C-alpha cells in the first residue's frame with residue numbers, strides 16, 4: 001500500500017490551500033498567493049508526515065483546534081519564513097543610522113535627561129542585524145558612560161533565534177564585513193567566528209510575532225525599529241497592521257527602518273519619510289509642544 005504522507009506527496013486541494021493560506025496570513029502576516037501553492041504544499045508536507053496526518057484538511061484542523069495548536073503554529077511558521085540575512089546589510093542606511101539618527105536620538109534623550117537607548121530588530125532571523133546595531137553603537141563610542149543601551153532581536157522563528165543566541169557565524173553571514181570590523185568584533189572559533197562579548201552583552205533575543213502587541217511587552221517605548229526584509233512577504237493589510245503597532249511602540253520622534261525594497265508610500269502615512277543619499281528612513285512625529 002502507498003503511504004502518501006510518508007513520501008511527502010500529499011495533495012493540497014484549492015480549498016485546503018485557501019484555508020491554510022488565510023490562517024498563516026491572519027496569524028503571521030505572511031501572504032502566499034496562488035502561484036505559491038506548491039511552495040506552501042512542499043514546505044508543510046513534512047509536518048503532516050511527522051504528525052501522522054493524512055491530509056492538509058486534517059492539518060488545518062490540528063492548527064486551529066488541537067490543544068497543541070500554538071506550538072504547532074510556531075513550528076509551522078519556521079517552515080515558511082525566509083531567514084536570509086548577513087552582517088552590515090544595506091550599508092547606506094546603516095551609515096545614516098550611525099551619522100545622523102544616533103546623534104539626534106542622543107541629543108533628544110540628553111535634553112530630557114534620559115540616558116536610555118532602546119532599539120529593536122524585528123524579524124532578526126539568526127541575529128546578524130541586531131548584532132550589527134550593537135557593533136555600530138559600540139563603534140560610535142557615544143552611548144556608554146552611564147547610558148542604559150539595549151538592542152533586542154525579535155523573531156517568530158525559534159530555530160533561527162537559537163542560532164542567534166549561540167553567536168557563531170560563518171562566511172555567508174560575513175560577506176559585507178570589513179577586515180577591521182572582523183578583527184574588532186569577532187573572535188576565531190572552532191567552526192567559524194564568534195561575536196565578542198563586548199557586543200553580545202548589548203544584544204538580547206526573544207521569540208515573538210511582530211503582529212502581536214504582547215511581543216513588545218517590556219520593550220516599549222522604543223527609539224528605533226529596524227524591520228528590514230520582512231514586510232516584503234506580507235500583504236498590504238498585514239503591513240498596515242504592523243505599521244500601526246510600530247507607531248504605538250515607538251517614542252515620539254522615533255525612527256523606523258525598512259528594507260530598500262519596502263516602502264510605506266502605498267500603505268500608510270503614519271510616518272514621515274526622511275530622504276538621504278541612498279536611503280529612506282521613517283520618522284514618527286515629535287511630541288506637540290503645549
Ligand SMILES: C[S@@+](CC[C@H](N)C(=O)[O-])C[C@H]1O[C@@H](n2cnc3c(N)ncnc32)[C@H](O)[C@@H]1O
Pocket residue numbers: 027028029030081082083084085086089122123124125126129154155156157160208209210211227228229230259
Ligand atoms: C529575510 S529575514 C530578514 C532578516 C533581517 N531583518 C535582515 O534584513 O537581514 C525575515 C525574518 O522575518 C521573520 N518573520 C516573518 N514573519 C514574522 C512575524 N510575523 N513576526 C516576527 N518575525 C517574522 C522570519 O522568521 C525571518 O527570520
